[in-house]
Amino acid sequence: MRITTKLGTATFGSALLLTLGAGMAQAATVADGNTMATLRPVALNGVNASGTAMVTVSGNRIDVTMAASGLLADSPHAAHIHFGADARHECPQASDDKDGSGTLNTTEGGPAYGPIVVSLTKTGDTSPKSGLAVDRFDTAPGGKISYERGSITVSPEVAQAIADGKSVVVVHGVDHNGNGKYDGETKSDLDPSLPTEATDPAICGVLAAAPAGGVQTGGGGTSTPDNGLALALGGGLILAAVGTGAFAARKATNRL
Structure with missing residues (x-):
């Protein structure tokens, strides 16, 4: 039973990372x-x-x-x-x-x-x-x-x-x-x-x-979010997702 649970946890973690990786790869193709x-x-x-x-x-x-x-x-x-x-x-x-x-x-x-x-x-x-x-x-x-x-x-x-x-x-x-x-x-x-x-x-x-520092598009344009902030938030969400998955897996193991 323990072996099955551990394999299930590993499978869950691998699937999660693969899903996140695919999402990141897709995002990277957006201009x-x-x-x-x-x-x-x-x-x-x-x-x-x-x-x-x-x-x-x-x-x-x-x-x-x-x-x-x-x-x-x-x-x-x-x-x-x-x-x-x-x-x-x-x-x-x-x-x-x-x-x-x-x-x-x-x-x-x-x-x-x-x-x-x-x-x-x-x-x-x-x-x-x-x-x-x-x-x-x-x-x-x-x-x-x-x-x-x-x-x-x-x-x-x-x-x-x-x-x-x-x-x-x-x-x-x-x-x-x-x-x-x-x-x-x-x-x-x-x-x-x-x-x-x-x-x-x-x-x-x-x-x-454009030169480093970005482009000022004026009042009518749509602002572009800060890439560093977006990456930091993205990294935090990934860590949170992985952590949540691991926590759920541990709870399942304890119940078994």
Whole structure:
């Protein structure tokens, strides 16, 4: 009877540890982290603008803060997070100008940054389907963008790509002829009803791990819990569970 009880206790303890281990392994696969991109002018497109984007990843949700200046004032600027498994995970270079036009359109930048995975709209849908939802993107009053949106749901693949530093933030909209508006005879490669100026990439930056100390996302974002505290609490719960299991097993032994 004692041998059976001891084996039962050992089996219970092993099963508990295996269950806890599986839970910890599953938790480890969830994307989590703070990333930041410095937005600089896209090669060849003659933009004198700059900015910063910050993205906090928590599981399958992201919080985004972005600020930029020097863009075409009072005009809609589509902005996205781009990612493609086969992309170079970087901003386009002058050598990406495949048609020799002397400027880069969105398609030519694709091999560098990949397709749209998140549309940084101010309201409503944030999927790639809203990539050209002109009425829901920032219009850059005075040439400046101040954007903040939290709890955007993304796929696990996209969340992991952002956390791994493989995604790129691109803000579109340039003024090639310098007349203060989107126009010109060349049509957009994305929508022929628009001039290419409206959709050509303006500024770009790769999202990489943020500096130590974390990212300040502002008042509208969702805060990320302290990892050290979470680990400490997790460790305490594991010890408590193991202790409770052992105590229950000892009680069963005493009754036998």
